[in-house]
Amino acid sequence: MTTPSNQFDTATVIADQRDFxxxxxxxxxxxxxxxxQLVMVLVVLATGFLAFKATTLEVxxxxxxxxxxxxPYIRNYLANQKDLHGLGNSLRVVVENTQGDIYDPEFLDAMxxxxxxxxLIRGVNRPAVKSVWMSAVRWNEVTEEGYQGGAVMPPTYDGSAESIAQLRTNIGRANLLGSLVANxxxxxxxxxxxxxxxxxxxxxxxxxxxxxxxxxxxxxxxxTLVPGKPGKVKVYVVGFGKLAGDLIEGLREVMTYFAIAAAIAAALIYGYTRCIRSTALVLSCSMVAVIWQLGLIRLFGFELDPYSMLVPFLVFAIGVSHGAQKMNGIMQDVGRGIHKYVxxxxxxxxxxLAGVTALLADVVGFAVLSVIDIPxxxxxxxxxxxxxxxxxITNLILIPILLSYTGVSATAARRSLQLDKKAGAGQGIGGLWNLLDRFTERRWALPTVIVSAVLAIGGFAVxxxxxxxxxxxxxxxxxxxxxxxxxxxxxxAHYGLSSDQFAVIVKTPSGGCEKSEVLMDIDRLDAALRAVEGVQTTTSLADSVVKITSGLNEASPKWLTxxxxxxxxxxxVIRAQxxxxxxxxxxxxxxxxxxxLADHRAATLERVLAATEQFAAGHDREAVQFLPAAGSAGIEAVTNIVVKKANTTMLLLVYLAVIVLCLITFRNWRATVVTVLPLMLTSILCEALMVYLGMGVKVATLPVIALGVGIGVDYAxxxxxxxxxxxxxxxxxxxxxxxxxxxxGKVVVLVGVTLAAGVVTWAFSPIKFQADMGILLTFMFMWNMIGAMILIPALSYFLLQKVPQQVPQQVPSQAGGVPATAH
Incomplete structure (x- = not known):
C-alpha cells in the first residue's frame, strides 16, 4: 500500500476489497x-411504488x-364571491363576421x-352567461305609454329582414356597443x-x-358553421380559463426540453469523464430523483401547475451536478489504484456531509418561498x-452504492489521474488554476474587489x-x-370596455344599497374612479338607477342624478336588478x-387602488363600506402589494438562512462573509438584468432570486x-x-455549466414566464460560479489571510483523506 502524491490527500490505497x-x-x-443490497432493494421498491403514483399526477x-x-382585500372578494358574477374567472368569446357585420342571418345562426x-361546455357557470342570444340580456326604454323592455334578441327572431331590424334596434336600446357588440x-x-x-x-x-x-x-x-364559406366566422377567446388551458398545453411542448436538458447533461458529463457507464448511472439516479419527487407530490395530494412544472427539470440538473461530484471522487481514487468498493x-x-449541507442550502432557498402568501x-x-x-438518497447514497458495484472505466480513471497530474504541473486546465491563484495576491485582489464594488453600486442603482x-x-x-x-x-382594439376590470365591493345591510345616501356615495365613487388616469369608464348600480330615473321622467336630462x-x-333599483x-x-x-382599465400595468393598478382607498377612508361608515377589490385587475393589484412585500422579506430570510448555514459549516465569520458577498453581487446584478430586460417582479419571477441564492451557495x-x-x-x-x-475546481465549473445548460433551454419555451425564469437562472448559475472562482480568493486575501491552525487529528488508516467538509 502506498499513498498518493497529492500532499492534501492522505487516502490509503487499498487495491483489494478484502483488505478493507x-x-x-x-x-x-x-x-x-x-x-x-438491502438498501438497493428498498430503493427499487420505493421507485416502483412512486413511479406508479407519478403516473396519476395531474397537471x-x-x-x-x-x-x-x-x-384583507382578497378576503373581501372571497366573502362576497357568490354575489359578484363575472368579476373573477370569466371567459370572453368574440365571434367575428369576416365578410360583413353581425346583422347577417348566416352569421347570427353561426353565433x-x-x-x-x-x-354546454363543462365548467361554465351557465345561468350567468351573457350574449345577445341570452334572454337575460335585455333592453329598456321610456315611451309615451310608459316604461318598456324585453330581451335583446327578439323572441320571434327568424332571420328575416324585419327581425334583424328589430335586433338592431334592441342593441341600440340596450347600449351594447363596446360591451357585447363591437364598436x-x-x-x-x-x-x-x-x-x-x-x-x-x-x-x-x-x-x-x-x-x-x-x-x-x-x-x-x-x-364549418356556414356551408361554403369556411373563413366567414372567426372566434377569439380570452380569460383565465383559456389562459390556463394554453399554459397547460404549452407545458406539453416544454416536456421536450427535459429530453434536451438530459442530452446536454449527458454530453457534458461524458465529455468530462469519457466513461459511459458512470455517465449513464448519474443520469439514471437523477431521473430516479425526479420520479420520487413526482410520486411524493401525488402521494401528498399536490399537483403540478404551470408555475411548478419546471421544478422537476431543476431537480434533475441539481441531481446531475451532485452525482458528478461523487463520480469524480470515485474516479480519482480508482485511478490511484484503490478498489471500486473502497x-x-x-x-x-x-x-x-458537505453534500447534505449544500442540498440543505438548496432546500432553504426553496422553503423560504413558503412564507409568501400566494398558494x-x-x-x-x-x-x-x-x-x-x-x-x-438518490444521489448522495445511491450513486456511491451503485458505483461500488459498477466502478468506472479503467481508461477513464487513468485519464482523470493524468489530467490531475498535468494540472498540478500547470499544464492543460492547470493554466486556469495558475490564473486563479493570482487572485490571492494583492495586485489582483484589490482591483477585483474594487470592480466588484463598482458593479454592485451600479447594479443597485439600476x-x-x-x-x-x-x-x-x-x-x-x-x-x-x-x-x-x-x-x-x-x-x-374593437371593444370599448377592456377585460381588465377593477371592482370595488359596496357592502351594506340587507336592502341598504337602495338608500339615497348610499347611491349618492356610489355615484361619487364612479366619478372619482373615472378621473383616474388609465380608467376607461365605470359602471355601477347608481349609474343604472340614474338612467332609469331619467327614463321614468320623459328622459329629461335634469333627472340624470x-x-x-x-x-x-x-x-x-328594482328595474336595474x-x-x-x-x-x-x-x-x-x-x-x-x-x-x-386601459391596461393592467402596475402603475395603473396602483393609481386605481390608491383612489379607492382614499375614497373608502372618507366614506366608510356603519351603513356602507367600500371594500377593495374584485375583478381581474383588482385581484392583480392586491397580488402586486403582496409580491412587493414578499420580495424584500424573501431575500432577507434566504440570506439569513444561508449565513446561519455557513456559520455552522465554517465556524468562521470571515469565511461566511467571503461566501455570501459573491451571492449578494449576483442578486443585485440579477435585479439590474430584470430592469434591462423589462421584467417586473411578479408571481412568476419572484422565486428566481431565492432559487439562485440557495443553489448558488453550493459553489462557495x-x-x-x-x-x-x-x-x-x-x-x-x-x-x-x-x-x-x-x-x-473542475467540479465547480462542471456544476455551473450543467445547471446553466439544464435551464437555458427554457429560454425557448412558448410560455414566456418560463423563458424569463430560464434566462435569469442561467445568469445566476453562471455568475455565481464565476464570482465564486474569482471573488473568493480576492476576498480571502483581505479576510482569510490568516486562519487559526488546529492540531492535526490522526487520520485513520483507511480514511478518505480529502477534508471531510470538501465537495
Whole structure:
C-alpha cells in the first residue's frame, strides 16, 4: 500500500476489497455499505411504488391559488364571491363576421350555435352567461305609454329582414356597443363565468380539458358553421380559463426540453469523464430523483401547475451536478489504484456531509418561498423542497452504492489521474488554476474587489428602477405573438370596455344599497374612479338607477342624478336588478362598482387602488363600506402589494438562512462573509438584468432570486470548505486555494455549466414566464460560479489571510483523506 502524491490527500490505497475494514467509518456509512443490497432493494421498491403514483399526477391550474388569500382585500372578494358574477374567472368569446357585420342571418345562426356550445361546455357557470342570444340580456326604454323592455334578441327572431331590424334596434336600446357588440359591429361577445368546481362532482375544474373543449367546440368548428364559406366566422377567446388551458398545453411542448436538458447533461458529463457507464448511472439516479419527487407530490395530494412544472427539470440538473461530484471522487481514487468498493466508501466519507449541507442550502432557498402568501408559490416551495430532499438518497447514497458495484472505466480513471497530474504541473486546465491563484495576491485582489464594488453600486442603482407587476399589455405569461395575446389585442382594439376590470365591493345591510345616501356615495365613487388616469369608464348600480330615473321622467336630462326621493330610487333599483342582475345581489346588500382599465400595468393598478382607498377612508361608515377589490385587475393589484412585500422579506430570510448555514459549516465569520458577498453581487446584478430586460417582479419571477441564492451557495461551499481545512492544517492562502481548485475546481465549473445548460433551454419555451425564469437562472448559475472562482480568493486575501491552525487529528488508516467538509 502506498499513498498518493497529492500532499492534501492522505487516502490509503487499498487495491483489494478484502483488505478493507468494513467496521471503519461512521455508523451511517456502515449501515449503508454493509447492507448495500438491502438498501438497493428498498430503493427499487420505493421507485416502483412512486413511479406508479407519478403516473396519476395531474397537471392543472387554479384561479384561487394565484390570489394572496389571507390579504384583507382578497378576503373581501372571497366573502362576497357568490354575489359578484363575472368579476373573477370569466371567459370572453368574440365571434367575428369576416365578410360583413353581425346583422347577417348566416352569421347570427353561426353565433347562436357557438353560444349554445359554449353554454354546454363543462365548467361554465351557465345561468350567468351573457350574449345577445341570452334572454337575460335585455333592453329598456321610456315611451309615451310608459316604461318598456324585453330581451335583446327578439323572441320571434327568424332571420328575416324585419327581425334583424328589430335586433338592431334592441342593441341600440340596450347600449351594447363596446360591451357585447363591437364598436364596428363586425363581431359580438359572449361572456361566460367559469366555476371553480364542477357542479355535479365537486371536483376542481380541469383547465387543460376546458382549454381543449374551447378549441374543439368553438374555434375548430367555427369554419364549418356556414356551408361554403369556411373563413366567414372567426372566434377569439380570452380569460383565465383559456389562459390556463394554453399554459397547460404549452407545458406539453416544454416536456421536450427535459429530453434536451438530459442530452446536454449527458454530453457534458461524458465529455468530462469519457466513461459511459458512470455517465449513464448519474443520469439514471437523477431521473430516479425526479420520479420520487413526482410520486411524493401525488402521494401528498399536490399537483403540478404551470408555475411548478419546471421544478422537476431543476431537480434533475441539481441531481446531475451532485452525482458528478461523487463520480469524480470515485474516479480519482480508482485511478490511484484503490478498489471500486473502497473508493465508493472513501467518496462517501469525503462528500456526504458537505453534500447534505449544500442540498440543505438548496432546500432553504426553496422553503423560504413558503412564507409568501400566494398558494401557487407555496406549492412550488413544497414540491421543490421535496425534490431536492430526495437527492440525499438518490444521489448522495445511491450513486456511491451503485458505483461500488459498477466502478468506472479503467481508461477513464487513468485519464482523470493524468489530467490531475498535468494540472498540478500547470499544464492543460492547470493554466486556469495558475490564473486563479493570482487572485490571492494583492495586485489582483484589490482591483477585483474594487470592480466588484463598482458593479454592485451600479447594479443597485439600476435595480432601484425594478417594478412590481406586469409591464406589458396582454397576458405576460405568454409571448406577444401567441394566439391568446393576438386574440386579446383584437378584442381590446374593437371593444370599448377592456377585460381588465377593477371592482370595488359596496357592502351594506340587507336592502341598504337602495338608500339615497348610499347611491349618492356610489355615484361619487364612479366619478372619482373615472378621473383616474388609465380608467376607461365605470359602471355601477347608481349609474343604472340614474338612467332609469331619467327614463321614468320623459328622459329629461335634469333627472340624470341620484334622486332624494326614496320611492323613486326603490323603483330604479328594482328595474336595474331586472336589467343588470350582475350589479346587485338578491337582497340588495352587495353591489360592485366596476372600473374598466386601459391596461393592467402596475402603475395603473396602483393609481386605481390608491383612489379607492382614499375614497373608502372618507366614506366608510356603519351603513356602507367600500371594500377593495374584485375583478381581474383588482385581484392583480392586491397580488402586486403582496409580491412587493414578499420580495424584500424573501431575500432577507434566504440570506439569513444561508449565513446561519455557513456559520455552522465554517465556524468562521470571515469565511461566511467571503461566501455570501459573491451571492449578494449576483442578486443585485440579477435585479439590474430584470430592469434591462423589462421584467417586473411578479408571481412568476419572484422565486428566481431565492432559487439562485440557495443553489448558488453550493459553489462557495465547495471551495471555501476545502480552502479553510487546508489553511487550518498549515497551508498558506495561496497553497490552500490552489489545493481547493485542484480538488474541486473542475467540479465547480462542471456544476455551473450543467445547471446553466439544464435551464437555458427554457429560454425557448412558448410560455414566456418560463423563458424569463430560464434566462435569469442561467445568469445566476453562471455568475455565481464565476464570482465564486474569482471573488473568493480576492476576498480571502483581505479576510482569510490568516486562519487559526488546529492540531492535526490522526487520520485513520483507511480514511478518505480529502477534508471531510470538501465537495
Amino acid at each position: 475494514d468494513k467496521r471503519s467509518g461512521s455508523f451511517l456509512e456502515r449501515l449503508i455499505f454493509n447492507y448495500r 392543472n391550474a387554479s384561479f384561487d391559488k394565484l390570489m394572496p388569500q389571507s390579504h 347562436r350555435k357557438i353560444n349554445d356550445k359554449l353554454y 364596428d359591429m363586425r363581431s359580438a361577445m359572449i361572456v361566460a363565468p367559469v366555476l371553480e368546481r364542477y357542479g355535479d362532482t365537486g371536483e376542481r375544474i380541469d383547465y387543460g380539458q376546458l382549454g381543449r373543449d374551447i378549441e374543439a367546440e368553438l374555434r375548430d368548428t367555427a369554419s 473508493a465508493a466508501r472513501y467518496t462517501f466519507r469525503r462528500l456526504f 401557487v408559490i407555496r406549492d412550488l416551495a413544497i414540491t421543490a423542497s421535496i425534490g431536492v430532499s430526495v437527492l440525499v 435595480s432601484l428602477n425594478l417594478q412590481i407587476g406586469d409591464l406589458e399589455q396582454g397576458a405576460p405569461e405568454l409571448r406577444a405573438n401567441s394566439r391568446y395575446n393576438l386574440d386579446n389585442a383584437y378584442i381590446t 341620484v334622486s332624494h326621493n326614496q320611492d323613486l330610487n326603490n323603483t330604479g 331586472d336589467a343588470n342582475p350582475e350589479l346587485i345581489n338578491s337582497d340588495c346588500s352587495v353591489t360592485p362598482v366596476v372600473a374598466y 461551499l465547495y471551495l471555501v470548505s476545502v480552502q479553510l481545512d487546508l489553511q487550518r492544517r498549515g497551508a498558506t492562502l495561496a497553497e490552500a486555494y490552489r489545493g481547493a481548485v485542484q480538488f474541486t
